[in-house]
Structures are given as C-alpha cells and as structure tokens.
Amino acid sequence: MAKLPDDVVKFFHSQHFTIVSTVDPDGMPHISCKGIVQIDPDGTIYLLDLYTGKTRANLERNPAISLSAVDEHKFKGYSLKGTAKIIKEEELKSHIIKAWEDKITARITHRLIKNLKGESGHDQHPEAQLPKPKYLIVMTVSDIVDLTPPPLR
Numbered sequence: 057m058a059k060l061p062d063d064v065v066k067f068f069h070s071q072h073f074t075i076v077s078t079v080d081p082d083g084m085p086h087i088s089c090k091g092i093v094q095i096d097p098d099g100t101i102y103l104l105d106l107y108t109g110k111t112r113a114n115l116e117r118n119p120a121i122s123l124s125a126v127d128e129h130k131f132k133g134y135s136l137k138g139t140a141k142i143i144k145e146e147e148l149k150s151h152i153i154k155a156w157e158d159k160i161t162a163r164i165t166h167r168l169i170k171n172l173k174g175e176s177g178h179d180q181h182p183e184a185q186l187p188k189p190k191y192l193i194v195m196t197v198s199d200i201v202d203l204t205p206p207p208l209r
Contacts, residue, residue: 057099058197064134065095071125076103076193078114078121086110090193092123099197101136108190115140121195126203133203136195143192 068074073089080086088111094102101123105111115121119139126133202209 058136058138058200060095060097060099060136060197060200062097064136064200065097067127067132067134068092068095068101068123068125068136071127074103074123074125076111076121076123078111079118080110080114081117086114090123093192099138101195101197103193103195105191105193111193112142112191115142115193121193123195124203131204131208135201135203136197137199137201138195138197140193140195143194 069092071092073091076088076090078086078088088109090103090105090111092101093104103123119141120137121140122135122137124133124135
C-alpha cells in the first residue's frame with residue numbers, strides 16, 4: 057500500500073469527479089466517472105458507484121483499478137494505481153452514505169454559485185437527480201503517478 061502525500065490527498069478532494077479505469081473481459085480499458093467519498097492517507101480510497109454496470113463486473117473479474125484526475129488550469133494531475141474490492145449496498149455504513157450526501161450538496165452549491173455568477177453550464181441540477189449508491193469501491197493504492205510534466209513539477 058502506498059502512503060498518499062498530503063498534496064495528493066488535497067488534490068483529489070478538490071476534484072468534483074475522477075476517472076476510474078478498469079479492465080474489460082477482452083483486456084481493453086474501460087473508463088467511467090466516479091466521485092470520491094473518502095481518502096485515507098494510508099492509501100485507501102472509497103468511491104460510491106451509483107450504477108451497477110461494467111465497472112462492477114470488471115472489478116469482480118479483475119480487481120486492477122486506476123483513478124485519475126487532472127486540473128487543466130493548474131496543469132497538474134495524478135493517476136493512482138492499485139486494486140479494489142466491492143462492498144455491497146446492504147453493507148454500506150451510514151457515515152459513508154452521509155459523506156456522499158455531503159459531497160452531492162457541495163456539488164449542487166458549487167453549481168448554483170457558478171450559475172449566479174452567470175457562468176453557463178447545465179440548466180438543471182443533475183446531482184439532485186442521481187440515484188442512491190449501489191455499492192462501494194474500496195481501492196488500495198499501490199502506485200502514484202504524477203502526470204505533471206517533469207519541468208513543471
């Protein structure tokens with residue numbers, strides 16, 4: 057397990073979503089967007105998935121996972137590689153659901169503020185229409201890849 061430096065934890069917490077990559081049955085990459093619920097600096101990341109689809113099936117077959125995010129404005133990004141396990145919906149703890157609800161509230165607030173500033177975006181609040189989580193992905197990070205070009209680090 058790779059310990060996550062404070063700047064990496066802060067970076068991922070500042071992202072509204074991340075890109076999750078898994079491997080499909082044909083060995084091809086599959087990506088999806090997920091939100092991080094919690095990050096433990098010891099290298100454990102918790103992601104709630106709202107849909108039961110290809111990501112779950114891929115992880116049940118092959119636990120290899122990567123989590124990536126970039127901030128175009130700061131020209132910075134990271135990819136975290138590791139393995140994942142699935143926690144079923146009926147096993148989800150209330151504090152994890154509460155953390156997810158808090159994140160959704162923050163995203164709606166962020167969108168409202170941008171709309172009030174006149175920034176164009178989605179005319180509705182899609183976060184408010186999201187279904188409840190179906191399961192939890194618990195990722196154990198084994199490698200941290202800094203995506204920032206070396207001269208800019």
